[in-house]
Amino acid sequence: MANCLICGNETVSVVDKQIKVTYSVCDTCHFIHKDKEYHVDRKEENRQYSLHNNSFESEGYVKIFVDLINDYIKPLKITKKVLEYGSGPGPVLKELLTREGYDVYDFDPFYNNNVEYQDNMYELITSTEVVEHFNTPLNDFKHLTSLLETNGYLAIMTRFRTTEMPEFLNWWYRRDVTHVSFYTLKTFEVIAKKFNLKLVTTNNVNVIVFQKI
Numbered sequence: 001m002a003n004c005l006i007c008g009n010e011t012v013s014v015v016d017k018q019i020k021v022t023y024s025v026c027d028t029c030h031f032i033h034k035d036k037e038y039h040v041d042r043k044e045e046n047r048q049y050s051l052h053n054n055s056f057e058s059e060g061y062v063k064i065f066v067d068l069i070n071d072y073i074k075p076l077k078i079t080k081k082v083l084e085y086g087s088g089p090g091p092v093l094k095e096l097l098t099r100e101g102y103d104v105y106d107f108d109p110f111y112n113n114n115v116e117y118q119d120n121m122y123e124l125i126t127s128t129e130v131v132e133h134f135n136t137p138l139n140d141f142k143h144l145t146s147l148l149e150t151n152g153y154l155a156i157m158t159r160f161r162t163t164e165m166p167e168f169l170n171w172w173y174r175r176d177v178t179h180v181s182f183y184t185l186k187t188f189e190v191i192a193k194k195f196n197l198k199l200v201t202t203n204n205v206n207v208i209v210f211q212k213i
Contacts, residue, residue: 006031007190030184040177045144046110048178076153080123086138088132121149128157132179145195148212155209160184
């Protein structure tokens with residue numbers, strides 16, 4: 001029996017018989033992780049990303065980020081450096097933030113692998129539609145929080161999962177083959193305690209903002 005990658009407690013195995021994928025489900029912090037043998041390799045992961053229309057040509061995609069900026073980022077009153085972590089093939093959020101006057105750096109392991117971003121500390125780190133791809137989530141959250149200034153903010157966008165397994169197994173978001181990690185508010189609360197973060201705000205649907213304390 002595998003231990004949860006977030007809280008370390010024992011998990012139960014859940015099989016999706018339709019697509020023949022197995023998940024480790026934690027009943028303590030509600031984290032779900034797709035078992036490693038079902039992860040796609042890096043080449044296939046990159047190919048899947050190339051299929052997404054994540055550009056300024058997609059009005060709906062742009063609106064998601066405009067709303068994120070207006071509803072969640074502007075109220076933070078950021079005046080120092082911002083990191084857009086996992087910016088994708090077209091760094092739409094970076095460009096929108098830059099237009100608003102923010103001093104923005106970006107990084108993406110596939111499309112902008114400029115490791116120089118690690119030379120800075122940031123008042124805000126955004127990571128949108130990224131954490132569901134984390135293979136080793138605690139390592140990744142440790143890395144992100146290490147780059148945050150004290151009192152800095154971490155803004156995450158990812159779909160929160162339902163705690164009901166029948167709904168989870170029918171969930172469209174899970175069927176993206178590159179999505180391996182699934183969180184609830186409870187999961188994020190456990191992560192926050194591990195990395196000295198406090199919850200600032202969340203819609204409990206797909207956005208959560210933390211502050212480093």
